[in-house]
Amino acid sequence: MSPATALPPRTVEEILTRAGRADFDRWAEQVIHCGHCARPVRLRGRVEHRTPAGERVSYSTDDEPDRVLLIRCGNRRAAVCPSCSHEYAGDMWQLLYAGAAGGRKGVPESIRSHPLLFATLTAPGFGPVHTTRADRSGGPACCRPVRGSTPRLCAHGQPTWCTAIHAEDDPRLGQPICPDCYDYPAHVTFNWHAPELWRRFTIALRRALARAAELSAAEFARRCRVSFVKVAEFQRRGVVHFHALIRLDGPGEFQPPQLGIDAAGLAEAIHQAAAQVRLTVEMPGGPGLVLRFGTQLDTQTVNGGPAGELTPEHAARYIAKYATKSADDFGLGEQRITPETLALLDVPDHVHRLVHTAWQLGDHPSYEGLRRWVHMLGFRGHFASKSRRYSTTLGAIRGERRAYRQRQAAEHARELLPAEPDTTLVITRWEFAGVGYLTNGDAALALSAAARAREQRQAAREAA
Numbered sequence: 001m002s003p004a005t006a007l008p009p010r011t012v013e014e015i016l017t018r019a020g021r022a023d024f025d026r027w028a029e030q031v032i033h034c035g036h037c038a039r040p041v042r043l044r045g046r047v048e049h050r051t052p053a054g055e056r057v058s059y060s061t062d063d064e065p066d067r068v069l070l071i072r073c074g075n076r077r078a079a080v081c082p083s084c085s086h087e088y089a090g091d092m093w094q095l096l097y098a099g100a101a102g103g104r105k106g107v108p109e110s111i112r113s114h115p116l117l118f119a120t121l122t123a124p125g126f127g128p129v130h131t132t133r134a135d136r137s138g139g140p141a142c143c144r145p146v147r148g149s150t151p152r153l154c155a156h157g158q159p160t161w162c163t164a165i166h167a168e169d170d171p172r173l174g175q176p177i178c179p180d181c182y183d184y185p186a187h188v189t190f191n192w193h194a195p196e197l198w199r200r201f202t203i204a205l206r207r208a209l210a211r212a213a214e215l216s217a218a219e220f221a222r223r224c225r226v227s228f229v230k231v232a233e234f235q236r237r238g239v240v241h242f243h244a245l246i247r248l249d250g251p252g253e254f255q256p257p258q259l260g261i262d263a264a265g266l267a268e269a270i271h272q273a274a275a276q277v278r279l280t281v282e283m284p285g286g287p288g289l290v291l292r293f294g295t296q297l298d299t300q301t302v303n304g305g306p307a308g309e310l311t312p313e314h315a316a317r318y319i320a321k322y323a324t325k326s327a328d329d330f331g332l333g334e335q336r337i338t339p340e341t342l343a344l345l346d347v348p349d350h351v352h353r354l355v356h357t358a359w360q361l362g363d364h365p366s367y368e369g370l371r372r373w374v375h376m377l378g379f380r381g382h383f384a385s386k387s388r389r390y391s392t393t394l395g396a397i398r399g400e401r402r403a404y405r406q407r408q409a410a411e412h413a414r415e416l417l418p419a420e421p422d423t424t425l426v427i428t429r430w431e432f433a434g435v436g437y438l439t440n441g442d443a444a445l446a447l448s449a450a451a452r453a454r455e456q457r458q459a460a461r462e463a464a
């Protein structure tokens with residue numbers, strides 16, 4: 001925390017109280033142990049050793065500061081907990097990198113020879129929005145040039161052009177040029193059905209590949225498996241698009257595909273499949289709507305190939321970064337929206353219209369359940385998901401890390417506790433005591449400790 005930050009007197013008082021306590025060092029140790037988590041879970045509990053000679057408590061949070069143990073919240077979202085989201089992105093990177101480069105986490109190095117692509121599937125347009133553009137030489141260009149010789153106003157008397165060159169942090173980016181022209185129901189409906197569109201894409205992709213290989217669906221399935229990992233990302237305009245690593249495997253564990261399709265052939269099939277996917281959905285009081293992906297589809301080959309192509313490291317980092325973002329960025333938080341909070345939302349007009357459109361759509365029988373996902377602008381899918389055999393699982397990676405921490409904790413405990421050679425049974429009892437730091441002063445202390453730890457790591461890296 002910078003000395004210039006003015007803290008409320010109450011918070012200063014809480015900091016002084018904490019720092020003056022006899023058990024402050026142990027409290028600070030716990031904050032480090034939970035990785036400076038922004039809102040740790042507080043647990044109360046004990047570890048009992050039952051031996052033939054009787055029962056003995058070997059650890060109890062009764063002896064800890066505030067009688068609790070702090071553990072990580074584990075939240076994926078950077079807006080909720082920078083520390084845990086950083087850890088999540090690291091785990092995600094391990095998973096992605098293993099599947100792209102092999103030679104780790106049980107994935108053989110030969111995986112590098114499989115066709116592997118990084119693909120981005122976007123949403124179509126729902127009306128013109130403010131955007132950044134580049135001119136032919138790559139320099140910044142104006143948002144939306146005037147078309148034709150006489151500038152035309154839209155039906156609402158608004159300009160259909162924007163001659164501004166928007167800076168990266170311009171709040172207008174992603175906002176419609178005319179909100180009344182913008183198709184909000186179609187936008188929300190796309191978010192709501194995006195998981196089904198993705199599912200249909202994976203089916204269409206298998207069909208396109210089978211066609212290219214001139215195989216029946218059954219024969220294709222015997223020779224090739226499409227493995228993927230995908231993440232959903234919210235674009236500035238509040239619509240989801242998907243980034244995915246898509247790889248061709250053969251039958252069995254991480255075997256090469258048994259068909260003559262290379263990365264270029266896979267790219268071709270991805271383009272075909274994405275262009276074909278259609279989903280007709282009901283709209284309240286109107287004709288059905290046909291949903292499809294946008295025409296902006298990007299595929300890049302990962303591994304090998306000519307210089308300038310994506311390395312597995314880059315592809316993994318790119319996707320892992322998106323996995324920690326969410327609709328939090330729109331100022332909606334992670335709580336479900338209720339009729340009470342709906343009226344109080346303090347968000348930009350565009351988000352406000354999206355939220356209200358989603359709320360209204362949720363009243364329609366074919367959009368049952370949508371109201372529970374209004375805070376996600378209608379997106380109910382998983383932010384990150386993968387096919388079963390892409391690589392290892394996040395659970396496995398976390399298990400490894402948990403085992404490591406338990407060993408660390410056990411070592412730590414051995415210094416504190418007497419040896420228990422004849423322990424026959426260890427019983428742990430934990431109960432949930434709450435979430436977050438007890439006071440704003442504690443949170444401020446944890447935040448400044450986190451900043452100090454980051455600086456120290458940075459200095460150590462620079463010295464190395």
Ligand SMILES: [Zn+2]
Pocket residue numbers: 037038039040072073074075081083084085
């Ligand atoms: Zn956390």
Ligand SMILES: [Zn+2]
Pocket residue numbers: 129130131143144162163164166172
């Ligand atoms: Zn503009």
Ligand SMILES: [Zn+2]
Pocket residue numbers: 154155156157158178179180181
């Ligand atoms: Zn208009």
